[in-house]
Amino acid sequence: MARVKGGFATRHRRKRILKDAKGFRGTHRTHYKNAKQTVYKAGVYAFRDRRAKKRNFRSLWIIRVAAACEERGVNYSRFLGALRKANVVLNRKMLSEIAIHDPKAFDKLLESVRKHIPAEAA
Numbered sequence: 001m002a003r004v005k006g007g008f009a010t011r012h013r014r015k016r017i018l019k020d021a022k023g024f025r026g027t028h029r030t031h032y033k034n035a036k037q038t039v040y041k042a043g044v045y046a047f048r049d050r051r052a053k054k055r056n057f058r059s060l061w062i063i064r065v066a067a068a069c070e071e072r073g074v075n076y077s078r079f080l081g082a083l084r085k086a087n088v089v090l091n092r093k094m095l096s097e098i099a100i101h102d103p104k105a106f107d108k109l110l111e112s113v114r115k116h117i118p119a120e121a122a
Contacts, residue, residue: 014032017032017035017036017039018030018032018035020035020039020042021035021038021039024038057093058092060096061092061093061095061096062076062092064096064099064100065079065092065095065096065099067099068099068100068103068106069110072107072110074110074117078117078118079110079113079117081116081117082113082114082116082117083109083113083116085113085116086112086113086116088109088112088113090109
């Protein structure tokens with residue numbers, strides 16, 4: 001019985017890896033062994049950074065809302081506590097968008113929860 005070398009499957013697998021390595025520099029794009037390692041590592045980074053992106057954006061929203069609160073003389077944590085006490089259900093992303101694009105609405109929001117902010121902080 002003749003030996004089967006699996007040429008189609010091997011070529012297909014290598015072409016797929018080299019296609020995924022498009023845009024890499026040097027031999028990481030053209031040599032199969034280097035491309036395979038680099039594509040694998042790129043996948044690891046992508047997996048990690050899809051999770052890190054969520055943390056980075058939350059941090060950005062907190063910084064934006066904190067800056068908007070400081071402009072109005074209110075502490076960020078006290079502002080969020082007041083929102084919770086007033087049963088205002090807005091996440092940090094929406095608070096950030098309001099603070100950036102509609103400062104008057106942010107001022108109204110702050111005024112509506114100001115009675116829940118402790119006296120020494122207001």
